[in-house]
Structures are given as C-alpha cells and as structure tokens.
Amino acid sequence: MHIAVFISGFGAVISQTMIMREMLAFFSGNELISGIILFLWLLWTGLGSVIYAKIKFKSKPEENYTILLFILCLALLFSFIFIRCAPRLLSLPFGEVTGFHKIILISLIALCPPCSIIGALFPAASTILKPSKVYLIESLGSFIGGIILSFLLINILPPSGNFILLISMLLFAGYACLEKRIILIISILPLFLFVIINKIEIQLKKAQMPGQNLIGVHESKYGNIAITKSESQINFYTNGVFDFAYPDIYSSEEAVHYPLLIHKNPQNVLLVGGGMGGSIEQILKHPSIKRLVYLELDPKIIGLAKRYTTAKVADERVTIIVGDGRFYIKKTKQNFDCIIINLPDPINAQLNRYYTLEFFQEAKRRLNQNGLFCIRVNYTPDILSPIYSQFLYTIKNTLTHVFENVYILPVAKATYIAVDYKLQENIRAILKKNLISRKLNLLYVNESFFDYNLTEEKIDYVKKSIERTIPYLNTDLKPICYYFNGLLWGSIVSAGLKKLFIKVFNLPARLFFLLLIPILFFWHRKTIVYLSVFTMGATGISTEIILIILFQVFYGYVYNWLGIIIGLFMLGLALGTLWFINIEKCDKLLNTSQKKMCWLSTIQFFLGIYLTVIILLASTKIFCTNYAIALLILLGGFLGGIHFPLSLEIVGSRNAGILYGIDLFGASLSAIITAIIFIPILGIINTLLIFIMGNLIVSLGIFKNRF
Numbered sequence: 001m002h003i004a005v006f007i008s009g010f011g012a013v014i015s016q017t018m019i020m021r022e023m024l025a026f027f028s029g030n031e032l033i034s035g036i037i038l039f040l041w042l043l044w045t046g047l048g049s050v051i052y053a054k055i056k057f058k059s060k061p062e063e064n065y066t067i068l069l070f071i072l073c074l075a076l077l078f079s080f081i082f083i084r085c086a087p088r089l090l091s092l093p094f095g096e097v098t099g100f101h102k103i104i105l106i107s108l109i110a111l112c113p114p115c116s117i118i119g120a121l122f123p124a125a126s127t128i129l130k131p132s133k134v135y136l137i138e139s140l141g142s143f144i145g146g147i148i149l150s151f152l153l154i155n156i157l158p159p160s161g162n163f164i165l166l167i168s169m170l171l172f173a174g175y176a177c178l179e180k181r182i183i184l185i186i187s188i189l190p191l192f193l194f195v196i197i198n199k200i201e202i203q204l205k206k207a208q209m210p211g212q213n214l215i216g217v218h219e220s221k222y223g224n225i226a227i228t229k230s231e232s233q234i235n236f237y238t239n240g241v242f243d244f245a246y247p248d249i250y251s252s253e254e255a256v257h258y259p260l261l262i263h264k265n266p267q268n269v270l271l272v273g274g275g276m277g278g279s280i281e282q283i284l285k286h287p288s289i290k291r292l293v294y295l296e297l298d299p300k301i302i303g304l305a306k307r308y309t310t311a312k313v314a315d316e317r318v319t320i321i322v323g324d325g326r327f328y329i330k331k332t333k334q335n336f337d338c339i340i341i342n343l344p345d346p347i348n349a350q351l352n353r354y355y356t357l358e359f360f361q362e363a364k365r366r367l368n369q370n371g372l373f374c375i376r377v378n379y380t381p382d383i384l385s386p387i388y389s390q391f392l393y394t395i396k397n398t399l400t401h402v403f404e405n406v407y408i409l410p411v412a413k414a415t416y417i418a419v420d421y422k423l424q425e426n427i428r429a430i431l432k433k434n435l436i437s438r439k440l441n442l443l444y445v446n447e448s449f450f451d452y453n454l455t456e457e458k459i460d461y462v463k464k465s466i467e468r469t470i471p472y473l474n475t476d477l478k479p480i481c482y483y484f485n486g487l488l489w490g491s492i493v494s495a496g497l498k499k500l501f502i503k504v505f506n507l508p509a510r511l512f513f514l515l516l517i518p519i520l521f522f523w524h525r526k527t528i529v530y531l532s533v534f535t536m537g538a539t540g541i542s543t544e545i546i547l548i549i550l551f552q553v554f555y556g557y558v559y560n561w562l563g564i565i566i567g568l569f570m571l572g573l574a575l576g577t578l579w580f581i582n583i584e585k586c587d588k589l590l591n592t593s594q595k596k597m598c599w600l601s602t603i604q605f606f607l608g609i610y611l612t613v614i615i616l617l618a619s620t621k622i623f624c625t626n627y628a629i630a631l632l633i634l635l636g637g638f639l640g641g642i643h644f645p646l647s648l649e650i651v652g653s654r655n656a657g658i659l660y661g662i663d664l665f666g667a668s669l670s671a672i673i674t675a676i677i678f679i680p681i682l683g684i685i686n687t688l689l690i691f692i693m694g695n696l697i698v699s700l701g702i703f704k705n706r707f
Contacts, residue, residue, distance in 0.1 A: 576641020
C-alpha cells in the first residue's frame with residue numbers, strides 16, 4: 001500500500017504537469033488561461049476528495065483504491081485524446097482565438113475525470129493508512145515525480161509516451177495493492193506501444209492542427225515544438241503559439257533594420273529572441289557590424305532550425321548563447337551599441353520581465369555611449385482602442401523613466417526606439433540617408449515603406465491616442481502590462497470578460513483588503529480550523545506563484561532551477577509532515593485539544609512572519625537571491641506539512657477527505673485571483689500584505705477558540 005500511495009503521488013504531479021502543458025499549448029496560453037486551468041484543476045481535485053469522503057463503500061478499502069487507480073488510467077487517456085482531438089470535434093479552425101465559453105467547456109470536460117479521481121485517492125488511502133502518513137508518502141512521490149519529469153522524462157519522451165508510462169505505473173500501483181499477477185501483466189502491456197510512439201504522437205498532433213502540413217513534432221523541456229510546411233516556408237509553433245517562419249523576410253527585416261538604421265554606426269549588437277527566423281542574416285547585412293551576440297532560451301530551437309531550414313548563422317561575427325536573456329544582460333560585462341528585444345508580447349509574468357522598469361535600467365547599463373535600445377509589441381495601426389492605447393502608453397512611460405527620449409515607429413509592430421540623445425533629423429530622413437549610405441537592398445524596409453508608414457500624421461496619431469490614457473508604470477513587483485494584455489485578449493474572446501476586467505481594474509486598491517472581513521464570520525470553534533486549512537491552501541499556492549515570479553526576476557528563467565524549487569515545495573511538505581509525526585509521539589506536546597489549537601495558532605502566526613520575510617526579499621536585492629528563494633520554497637512547504645496533519649488531529653481523521661478538499665478549494669480560488677488580479681493590480685507587496693493580515697486574523701481566531 002505504501003508503494004501504491006507513493007506511485008499515486010508520483011503520477012499526480014506528472015499528470016498535472018503534462019495535462020496543463022497540453023492545454024496551454026492548445027489555447028496558446030496567457031496568464032489568464034494558466035489561472036483558469038490551475039483553478040479548475042484544484043477545484044475538481046477538491047470536489048473529488050470531498051465527494052469520496054461522503055460516500056459509504058461496502059467493499060474492501062484496498063479494492064476501492066485499486067478501482068480508483070484503474071479509473072484514473074482511463075480518465076487520463078480520455079483527457080489526453082480529448083485535448084488533442086477537440087479542434088476537430090468542435091470544428092475549431094487552426095490559428096483562430098478560441099472563444100471564452102469554449103475554453104471553459106473544453107477545460108471542464110478535460111479536467112473533470114482525472115482531477116476528481118486524483119482527489120478521491122487521498123481519502124481512499126486514508127481509510128487504509130493513517131492520513132498523516134498518506135500525506136507524507138504522497139508528498140514524497142510528488143517530489144520525486146516532479147524532479148524525474150523535469151530532468152528526464154520530458155527530454156526523452158513525447159507527451160504521449162509520458163502518458164503511456166504513467167498509465168503503466170498506475171496499473172502497477174494497483175498490482176501493489178492487491179498483488180494479483182493478472183494486474184502485473186496488464187501493467188506491462190501499455191509499454192509495447194513505445195515501438196510506434198512517434199507515429200502515435202504525430203497522428204494525435206495532426207488532429208490538433210487540422211489543415212496543416214505537419215512535418216515534425218519535438219518535445220523540449222520548455223514546451224512542445226510543432227513544425228509545419230506551407231509551400232517553401234517552414235513554420236515553427238512553440239506550445240501552440242506561432243514562433244517564427246523561415247524564410248520570412250518581411251518580419252525579419254522589420255525586426256532589426258529600423259533600430260540599426262537609426263543608429264549612426266552599429267558595430268556591437270545584442271539580439272534577444274527571433275534570430276532563427278532570419279533576423280541574424282539581416283543584421284549581418286550592415287557593413288559596420290563587428291560582433292553580434294544572439295540569445296536563445298531553448299537550445300532545441302537552434303538545432304531544429306538548422307535541421308529544417310537553410311538559415312545561415314555560421315559567421316565569425318556571430319556568438320550564439322543559450323540561456324535567459326535578462327539574466328545574461330544583468331550579469332554580462334560587455335557593452336553594445338544596439339540592444340534589440342524581439343520577443344512575444346508580455347502575455348504572462350515570465351515575458352513581462354522584458355518590459356519592466358528594472359529590465360530597461362539593466363539594459364541601459366549595457367549600452368555604449370549613444371547606444372540604442374529597441375523593443376516591439378503588436379498593435380492595431382489604423383484604429384487604436386483605449387485599451388491598446390493604455391497598453392502602448394504604459395510601455396512608453398516605463399521607458400521614459402529610464403531613457404531621455406523614446407520614439408514609437410508605427411510600422412508592422414509598434415517599435416520603440418529609446419535613446420539618451422535627441423535625434424537631429426526626423427526619423428524618415430535618418431532612415432533614408434543610412435539606407436543609401438550602407439548600400440542596403442531591402443525588400444520591405446525601404447524608402448517607399450518609410451513614406452507610407454512613417455508620415456507625420458501616423459506618428460502624431462499614435463502619440464495623441466496614447467497620451468489620452470493614464471501613464472502607469474510597469475515594474476517587476478507590479479507587472480501591470482500583462483493585465484492590459486489580458487484585457488486585449490478578453491476583448492477578443494468575450495465582451496463580458498473585457499467589461500469585468502475593466503471594472504475590477506478601476507476598483508480602489510483598499511477595497512481588496514475588505515476581502516478579509518468574511519474571515520470574522522468563521523471565527524468560532526466549529527469552523528475556525530476549516531478556515532485555517534482554507535487559508536493555508538490559499539497562502540501556499542499564492543506564495544509559490546510569487547516566489548517563482550521573484551526567482552525569474554532576480555535570477556532569470558532557468559528551467560532546471562524552477563524544476564528544483566517546485567520540487568522543494570513538495571519536499572518541504574514531506575519533511576514537515578515527518579517532523580509532525582515524530583512530535584506527535586511526544587504525548588506532552590499534543591495531549592490536549594487546547595495544546596493542539598495553540599500549536600495551530602502558532603503555525604498560522606509564523607506563516608505571517610514567513611510572508612513578511614518574502615516582502616523584505618522582494619524589496620531588497622540580497623546576495624544569492626536564488627538560494628534564498630529556494631530555501632523559502634522549502635520552508636513554505638515545511639509549514640504546510642506541519643499544518644495539515646495537525647489540523648487533522650483536531651477535527652479527526654474521519655474528516656480527512658473533507659479537510660483535504662477544503663485545502664484545495666483555498667488553493668484553487670487563490671490561484672486564479674492572485675495570478676490574474678492581485679499581482680498585476682495590487683503588486684506583489686500589497687498581495688503579500690493581504691495574506692499576512694489574513695493569516696494573523698485566523699491565528700488570533702484559533703487562539704481565541706483554543707478552549
């Protein structure tokens with residue numbers, strides 16, 4: 001039974017990660033999509049736990065647990081195939097934005113079966129083993145599963161291969177429960193599908209990309225890479241989002257030539273993102289270029305681009321560095337004449353790091369005298385809506401806090417040119433003069449396009465449109481840009497969602513603190529422990545989101561480190577539970593209900609102190625921040641590992657399933673509110689203050705009701 005519970009914890013974290021990756025790729029996920037999926041995942045899991053706890057079964061507990069494992073295998077298979085085939089089943093055209101109601105419908109159908117069964121496994125196991133021991137073993141399984149998936153399975157198996165391996169392991173867990181040889185034989189059978197695993201993966205991917213000539217599917221630790229061919233053009237999609245095409249002369253010319261032509265003599269250039277689509281070749285056309293450093297996060301993209309395209313990147317002037325662009329800019333001692341950021345829009349907190357005040361300051365320090373910084377975003381050139389104007393003005397206002405002059409070029413993308421000097425001529429004249437002097441023969445960045453796109457009327461229209469809005473500042477601790485991007489996405493998929501976002505954004509910040517008032521209605525003996533568990537679940541998931549954002553801000557998007565810190569949370573849960581089990585053996589510490597309540601109040605109080613430490617970390621850039629964040633992740637899990645079994649001791653092990661469900665309900669609600677509303681609108685500091693106050697109020701309520 002111990003083996004079965006360990007495998008279920010192992011399988012739960014792998015299935016969650018794989019299904020969420022599949023859904024984010026399907027929906028071309030932004031922060032809102034991530035929040036919805038995580039919310040529904042935790043909600044269904046919590047419901048599964050509560051419902052199972054309420055049902056009275058006559059059969060043996062071991063048989064019930066084994067049946068749940070078998071049903072989970074079928075549920076995972078259904079979920080994976082449904083996500084891949086949903087575009088054809090629901091007639092969803094490839095490349096179009098999916099409507100909000102269809103996103104909810106697909107998410108509900110895909111997540112309900114596996115999540116509810118995963119939730120039921122905890123109360124089912126708690127009827128066989130002590131709940132605290134189940135919690136400990138599941139946490140250890142989740143820790144090991146997360147590490148193995150992050151560092152091994154994702155790199156060697158396609159998604160379908162990981163699901164097949166997972167199903168085989170869950171079937172083996174059933175064998176561990178009942179020790180019947182027939183189950184052992186059945187658990188081995190799925191592994192024979194590995195012989196044709198690549199064919200299975202391509203066929204299922206084709207179902208998700210109807211009408212596309214799919215020529216390759218590859219799995220990277222950063223996501224799924226699909227490659228299609230249309231006539232002579234090769235298209236790359238990363239996690240369902242169009243990444244780049246080759247050859248794509250129009251996009252690659254526009255990405256780099258405007259900043260390079262405005263600079264007087266670009267010799268040393270730094271390009272972040274988009275180089276494999278042809279931008280590297282375009283930069284090298286400028287005769288003055290002596291050194292080009294190109295940063296690419298995913299090494300798999302470089303290898304696949306060389307394999308499927310004829311992109312020419314082998315040049316003695318070119319240095320390709322694999323790694324996080326922001327981390328490189330922060331740590332490098334090299335300076336550049338031009339820094340060009342060619343990345344997607346700030347649709348989430350990870351990408352928003354390249355549009356913040358702090359990043360612009362870091363980039364400016366790496367510029368030579370009279371250096372130039374360039375960044376681009378999508379926009380609607382002819383008619384700027386108020387939301388788009390606000391989005392564009394927020395980026396410009398943030399840039400103007402760092403650079404003396406910021407110019408917006410209304411070309412295919414809104415192209416920001418930031419410098420610390422005033423241009424002596426108008427932009428069109430500079431572009432034309434340098435284009436001729438450098439003898440560049442370009443297809444789309446030429447005099448005709450300058451005369452059409454860069455008229456005084458178009459430049460003035462963009463300037464007046466954006467200056468009608470409020471000059472917000474986008475910072476690391478208050479990433480407001482991805483909220484505006486969510487508004488833009490919401491305006492496409494649902495008018496109602498757009499209105500809701502606008503209303504929430506316009507609420508005074510102090511009103512969000514009023515959300516703490518309902519806590520007082522549960523401030524009595526019968527409900528305070530359940531409220532404590534709800535608060536702990538909400539605080540745990542929000543803290544994990546915040547610490548991961550801070551880690552990326554201070555250290556960069558280093559995948560291996562993120563895999564470690566997520567695993568550390570689960571390890572902390574296991575260590576906290578193990579510590580509590582040992583303390584529980586000492587009768588003097590927990591021998592009365594009053595002492596148990598005092599311990600619970602103390603843990604809740606320490607949680608408030610823990611969050612205060614995170615505020616100090618976020619406000620002051622201390623040495624070795626990455627290690628400090630990893631330690632805080634471990635400590636947060638440790639507090640949670642003590643809190644849950646202690647709460648179980650107070651309410652009784654018979655309520656294990658209900659308590660587990662309440663913990664997940666708190667996490668689900670907090671996941672969507674924190675990621676989508678609190679962090680971008682209130683900022684990280686105010687978000688943490690809300691949770692500090694909430695935990696202190698709950699701590700006081702527990703202490704008051706200790707008798």
